[in-house]
Amino acid sequence: xxxxxxxxxxxxxxxxxxxxxxxxxVYHAAYARFFERGxxxxxxxxxxxxxxxxxxPDPCAFVITRLAIDFRAAARIDDALLIRTxxxxxxxxxxxxxxxxxxxxxxxxxxxxxxxxxxxxxxARRPPADLVARLAPYLVSPQTP
Numbered sequence: 001x002x003x004x005x006x007x008x009x010x011x012x013x014x015x016x017x018x019x020x021x022x023x024x025x026v027y028h029a030a031y032a033r034f035f036e037r038g039x040x041x042x043x044x045x046x047x048x049x050x051x052x053x054x055x056x057p058d059p060c061a062f063v064i065t066r067l068a069i070d071f072r073a074a075a076r077i078d079d080a081l082l083i084r085t086x087x088x089x090x091x092x093x094x095x096x097x098x099x100x101x102x103x104x105x106x107x108x109x110x111x112x113x114x115x116x117x118x119x120x121x122x123x124a125r126r127p128p129a130d131l132v133a134r135l136a137p138y139l140v141s142p143q144t145p
Contacts (some may be wrong), residue, residue, distance in 0.1 A: 002041045002083075007138040009042035011083040013101075015075055026075040031109045032067065035099045038083035039113070046134050058128045059120050062095070066114035075101070075108045088140045090132055093117045093124040 002011035019030040040050065053060050075081060086098045097113040117127040 001045060009085040011038045011041050013081045013083055015077055015079040017077055020077050024077055031069055031101060034083050034101055035111050038085040038099055039097060042085045048131060048134055060117050060128060062115045063118055065116050069109055069111045071109050072107045079103055087135055087138045093126055
């Protein structure tokens with residue numbers, strides 16, 4: 001579940017055997033999973049669990065439209081990582097998110113993520129007002145039209 005420090009959400013992640021490749025280093029795709037957990041747990045801790053968003057009278061979900069990861073250093077089996085997540089801004093249906101995986105304050109990987117709010121039909125839509133209000137304390141800049 002993690003915790004908040006200011007607007008930053010932190011999630012502790014342990015590297016398991018299944019996260020590594022044959023060299024014992026974390027496989028690149030594992031970082032996408034770690035970052036997904038960070039984004040989801042940020043929302044959950046802010047009171048915006050995915051299942052709740054879909055069950056609302058005005059339901060919505062998210063899709064990732066862009067994910068860029070820069071790898072800075074190697075992580076290995078049994079490493080304790082912190083996934084640091086910032087929901088930076090909401091612009092129309094888009095959410096701009098910054099993430100880092102760190103080990104003892106050393107950055108292992110950084111991600112920039114763009115997610116879109118969608119209706120259950122899959123069509124892009126503006127996020128419901130209550131979602132924006134719950135995320136407002138964590139945003140760098142307010143929602144823009």
